[in-house]
Amino acid sequence: MTLSLRGVRVAHGGHEVLHGIDLTVARDELLVVLGPSGAGKSTLLRAVAGLTPVSDGRVSIADRDVTGLRPGRRNVAMVFQSYALFPHLSAAENIAFGLIVRDVPKAEAAERARRAATTVGCGHLLDRRPGQLSGGERQRVALARALVREPDVFLLDEPLSNLDAELRVEMRAELKALHARVGGAMLHVTHDQVEALVLGDRIAVLRDGRVEQIGTPDEIWSTPATTFVARFVGSPPMNLLPADGPLPGLGPAGTLIGIRPGAVGLGSEGGTAAHVERVEVVGEDAHVYLRLGEHTAIARVPSARRPAAGAETSVTVSAADVHVFDAATGKRA
Amino acid sequence: MTLSLRGVRVAHGGHEVLHGIDLTVARDELLVVLGPSGAGKSTLLRAVAGLTPVSDGRVSIADRDVTGLRPGRRNVAMVFQSYALFPHLSAAENIAFGLIVRDVPKAEAAERARRAATTVGCGHLLDRRPGQLSGGERQRVALARALVREPDVFLLDEPLSNLDAELRVEMRAELKALHARVGGAMLHVTHDQVEALVLGDRIAVLRDGRVEQIGTPDEIWSTPATTFVARFVGSPPMNLLPADGPLPGLGPAGTLIGIRPGAVGLGSEGGTAAHVERVEVVGEDAHVYLRLGEHTAIARVPSARRPAAGAETSVTVSAADVHVFDAATGKRA
Amino acid sequence: MRLRTIGAVAVIAVFLPPLLMLVAGSLREPGLPPPPGPQLVPDPLSTEGYTRAVDLGGLLRAGLNSTIVAVIAVPASVLVASLAGFAMTQVPRWLTNAVVVASLAALAAPATALLVPRFALFRTLGLTDTLAPLIAPALLATSPLYPLVFYLAFRAIPADLYDACRLEDLSPLRTWWRVAMPLVRPVTAAVAALTFVLTWSNFLDPLVYVYDRDLFTLPLALRSLSTLDPTNFPVFLAGAVLTTIPPLVVFALAQRHALRHFHLHQYRET
Amino acid sequence: ETTDTPATVRLLVFGAPEELQAYRTLVDAYAKAANGARVELVEASDRADLITRLSTSIAGGSPPDVFLMNYRFYGQFAAKNAVEPLDDRLAKSTVVKLADLYPQVTEAFQWQGRQLCLPQNVSSLAVYYNRTMFAKHGIAEPKAGWTWNDLITTATALTRNASGAIVRGTEAEGGSAKVAVYGLGVEPTLIRVAPLVWSAGGQIVDDEREPTRFTFDAAPARDALRDFVALRLAYGVVPTDEEVEAEDDETRFSNGRLAMLLSSRRVTTTFRTIKDFEWDVAPMPMYGKQQAGILHSDAYCMTSGSKAKDAAWRFMEYAIGPEGQRIIAATGRTVPSNMAVSRSPAFLDPAQPPRNAQVFLDAVPTIRRVPTISTWPEIEDVAEGILENALYRGDRLDDVIRQLDEQTRPIFARGVAP
């Protein structure tokens, strides 16, 4: 059940939102779509589902051109960013909806709905209406509704955004397990890079309606194709400095050097002098905001070894940790 | 403008959701409310706003008992988890709504709305209706709408959940700056612990309608009051093992020992033997899922130094990193 | 809340008295010279008006006919209106516009302008002097207003819900039944109650299309009672009260069971 | 059709429920008498309903076979050939002869020399009066030969306030609210004014047969109109329009607060329920030199589109015959058109008020009628509005007459004469 998009363009009333997307999701692959708010992630999913007409290009599922096919014929399941739960149906009925309308026997549908609900941890809420659920609970119901079927393509639009960390980790594992069991192409939109890195077989980074880079999490992480990808993936984002800036000798002139905060060493001898402007403690880690002359940089250090705000320190970077980008195009050099 | 809750109870049709919440948010303090999905976070906010009646207890704002007051008289601004944007108004009109109904002159209201929108990065969307915005864009409009006023209390219900990491970091900084400027008590609901740890002056961890612990981020992190807080804050969550389990000698018998994944040392000599079941790479870090006899544990190591799945390794833990909990009550021992 | 109750009481105080007078009048004893003005509590009280109204006006038979007509026409109207209203949200824009314009034009056509051509139509079909012409307006939902009302209601449902249905490959008919209809229950209740009243009080149609006294509906029977002598006015009023009771019950039921507050939008979508 | 399979005859009538009940009895009796011939009664409530039904069904091609219609309104159907002439059938009939009926009324239904409808009743105006009240105040009851002056004197003497003192119900003298009992009730309509005009030897239209205009500008008619209007404006013996709207004349009479009422036979049924006082009828007073009454009459008409004319005719024969007339006379509402029946106890029944029912029969020879041109209903409607304002508001007589003329002339012009 490969899913492939060829030159897909989508416009919202004259204003083009997707500018020719090429994308292939292999059978049984989980592709995470990552991108800033407003990049066109939801629009991409809706185009695949057939809910938004494409103005140009082709969508095919399992080698079948579905561009002109109505949504119901594409055999996809979707979690809407807005959940789109039916307010008049209980959680159980919402989840079983797709089965019931496909004439799955009532008892079987109820049983499968119950199982799906239990998987996403809302088995105890089956009798409630959406109006009586908390935000995260609604999202789980929406997720269960998509998971209960076995479609060719799963389209999940930020399905975990309203869940807490623990549940999210659990859900990720469940999603991965489910995908392994059921197969089918899975397109998972998220803005959470951890989720993207952990979950994705590959990641597509979207920016302003264009695919900026596609690759495995490792590729995306270790060889970001552009400064945009480099900064977008990773939190705090990668530091970008001119090669002839405060940390010279790490890249050819006219390029930008990128250093992830974790690769910024602090306090060792012989480094570049830096001023600590602010320190944020995030559990075991601390984010240290540094001033290097006229430039700023962030370092991530274990919070036990963090400098105090206002202190002077020194910065060392090993050349192996440096990414080099063309200053003009932002492309990886 | 202190906000204080005394024994607040809220029931949804017979089913009690908040079981007596005591909470004080000092003037100019930012309190983050953290808790799993369904814990009652939104309900708490709604009770403060006066949208959900409390069945017992008292809410006071700036030393004024507001329990019986209608929402409009409490001078709070709120971001709803579901945004609650007016579908018929443009983003600009949505943002300016609270000003317009307070008879702020049109021009001034428009100007302030524009500024607020720019702050949250949706200045270019002012003429759009909510239906023409992406999920994250809607959320930003909702946020701008709350920030445009200067109320006694800000109530933000997961205001950043649909934003990407970069924007989120930006927004956090903006929120912090705004709060520093405007003052007032701020109650910020989130399920994102990083957000909680970075943003909060203090954090209240909610569980099943009860406050499990309140404290500064540091207190919550370094001295979690219960195993629940310990596991909930931190991702991957803290490992909990019986004191007389695979890693003996770290706590008195009958207790549980808690070790954060980052504190689990791998591969050094003389440790306890462990089997690597699975490895998740999350950028610079790797989460290593370990089997220790009949127990499991997670270690967080730099991804460069991660073991391979299936490998045998050894685990060492320094006693200083160990949290000890009562096995029966889950309370910190 | 308390204010609302005061408002409600005020509404009752304004709207109910005229009808109480109707009831009071119906309880006068027929045959007495009529009083110069209305009396709030008639003296002597008598229910003879009711007995005589039922006899003289043939109210039982007429009530049965009215009931038959309503039982068929009201559900049919609601069905036609809601189906058409739903289809209008799904068909191409130009067609929707055409139907809206045609409906407004139909609304504008006065009943008197339709009587004669319709009579010819029904006669050609052999339907005069049956109840069919009285049920026929159900074909256009009793009034073209109602499909339009349904159309607006269906249009206000968040598009995501329709999208979810399209994904599940639900046919329009099933989307209508399973999702759209349950979400507009207050509208359905209102339209059902209103079509009931319109059908129930339809006077001109039976006057023109029905000859046989055995097919008379309540408004005709009532009209006949209205020609009674002034001394028998209570009889007419009793008939009016009896005729008003079913719509009253329908309104009460509609407002009890369906016009409750309905949480349609309690989820993320604006 | 043959006599073996009698076609169903549709009879369109209007009336109050009791009246309709009488027609049902008639139809049933006919069915029995005619061996199961079937007549389906199509019931309308009032004249407007009846005309709506009749016209739509004629237009739709399925008219009733027989309908009942007042002579003042049948003209529009007659002029459009919607009514079947009956001369041939009358000539052949062994059951009904025109001579059995009052000629004054059969003539009303002749159109261009042909008999179109068969009248069912022949009513005329009479003065209903409250005998008990007359006795109480010691005032002589009206009797044949009394005059308009007598009427005014009597009415003035009977117009009294709550304490029984004679008052004059004109606005000038302190408001009409004080009047408790009025002397006379009369409607401001053409058919109430016309008899006065005729009595004075005048005409209401320029040509009885082919009228083109009202002639109230000529002396006797003008005077009659003036004297009619004076009832309210000069003498104050009739209730104000406000009072009439508050309580119509029939009700006022029934409640014992109106001494006399000018009306046709129609109100008899209602008045028979009066228990508090005795009442009776008197003939119309003489306004001018001669006695003059005005015809009130309905007739059975056969539609020319009927598909069961023979059967319909047989029913009409029955309805106009003694049997049928007796059944309808029993309602008390009508004066039978069949001379024999009208003189029988079926009508004159002394056990039932009014005792003096003979008044109606005595009036028949003096009865006249308004023109029957096709647009007469419109003319009456227009005239009514003008007369109402004349009586109650006191419009200037010249204006009234001018308005009557101007507003009706085009309608006269459109009319088709018999």
Added chain:
Amino acid sequence: MRRRQLGLMLAPYALGLVALVLLPAAVTLVLAFTEYDLVQPPRWTGTDNFTELSGDGIFRTALLNSLVFAAVAVPLRLVIALGLALLLHRRARGVGTARTAAALPTAVPEVAYGLLWLWLFNPLYGPINQLLRVGGENGLTALGRTPPQWLTDPTDARAAIIIMSLFTVGESFLVLLAARLVLPPEVYELAAVEDATPWDVFRRITLPLIAPVLGLLLVRDTILSFQMSFVPALVVTDGGPPPYATTYLSLFVYRNAFEYLRYGYASAATMVMLLLTVAAVVLQWRMLRRWQQLRSLSR
């Protein structure tokens, strides 16, 4: 299949619309150019009927009456219906009863309703005038005026017909109530938090959100006001007081068509009535658009 199903869903209504309304109405309108008395076949007369109408004083009066009625009653009725819907949309003690009470006058058969008001308006004994006379002397009101002569004074009679029509707003009321009930509660919660005054809530939230329904009802009421005044005028005032104070177009048409058998002439009047309706609707539409544009300008 989807298309066909939608077609089938629309079909009954479309059939009813065409067969029961549009075609019959078209036939009637064609007859406006004929002389037709419902008995004899129609005779083509071109625009004669319209020429005659233009000189017909009764028609002009009826036209004026209808326009005045529409101009006064339509906005009032809509405002009342909207007020009722907004007052009674939330649950509280007595609201259920009040809803039924407000809808009830619509349920009373028209004939009875007319007669009922005939009582209420009774100039001497009617409760309305009795109420107005409270505190006054000699049958005058407390202000020393004579109470309105509902049935005999032309202006008062017109007012009476309008007042009657104000009580039968049940239909608009119920439709608006239903429309209000399906509005999203969350935006109202937000408005509550922002302490928007009821007026602001009404003007800035409720009104724009139910504007489509309101617009539809406005059009419908305008259309109907040319027809609706029929039974009350017939039963209560019988077109009077003279001269034709409450003769509305609908009554004029009815009388001419069915009482005077001038169907062609009545059709011509109907045609004028329709044109007038269209003009009114178009006018309203343009005004609403102007208002919307103004609103968007003021942003």
